[in-house]
Amino acid sequence: MERKTKINAEEGKQELTITREFDLPLALLFKAYEEPEFIEQWMGTKVLKLENKKHGSYLFETSHQGNVMFRANGTIHEFIPNQTIIRTFEMENSEIGVQLEFLEFEQLTEQTSRLTMQVIYRSVEHRAIQLKMPFAYGLNMAHDQLQQVMTNLI
């Protein structure tokens, strides 16, 4: 299968670029980032707050069996529909720290679009922590023992 999502992380840099081409019209792709109900569906998290405007902020939270597993927040610096979102992103209780994200949305054809995310970390070391994280991702959180292992790792 073709690899639709591309990651470019140059050695020694504190940023990375994520590029993805979607089989979706531009407006629909942007909507996935704009409307809480869609964000909740594709990110699998609750949207507690989302102010899509300059100086706005957002807060996402995921709970499992009454425990908060994931909480992320940030501030929006630029919000241009169907074009650009500039924001900070911080996963709470994580060593990655605050990251700066530039999201560019482009139309390719009537039915296809592209998203380019430039993500800047505080340092090369902070980026390295991020890259190692997905190992812990996608686990079946229902298992208490696994949760324990996860807690020990983080």
Place this chain on the structure above:
Amino acid sequence: MMKLRRDVFQAIADPTRRAILLLVTTQAMTAGAIASNFDTARPTVSKHLQILTACDLLEQEQRGREVYYHLNPEKMKEIADFLEPFRKMWDDRFNKLESVMKKSITN
């Protein structure tokens, strides 16, 4: 060499196998103890252990009558530097986005 690398990626692409790797990070475990952490049938877990052992992510150690599995940190370090798990995470996430938004038009 390239083939070996791809095998390792296939090994860690599976969530159950990633969960197994995390389980044995803290201690060596028998196949039975590992299997007790999953709802999956025991032969399925054995298959996963076989794959992880075949690509050197897990090592077997005979202790008396029991075989214990433990992590091969060298191999883990090798793959931790690769971007693939991170890329896979975003790819899964974006696939979900695509299907959610497609469904929103038909509804």
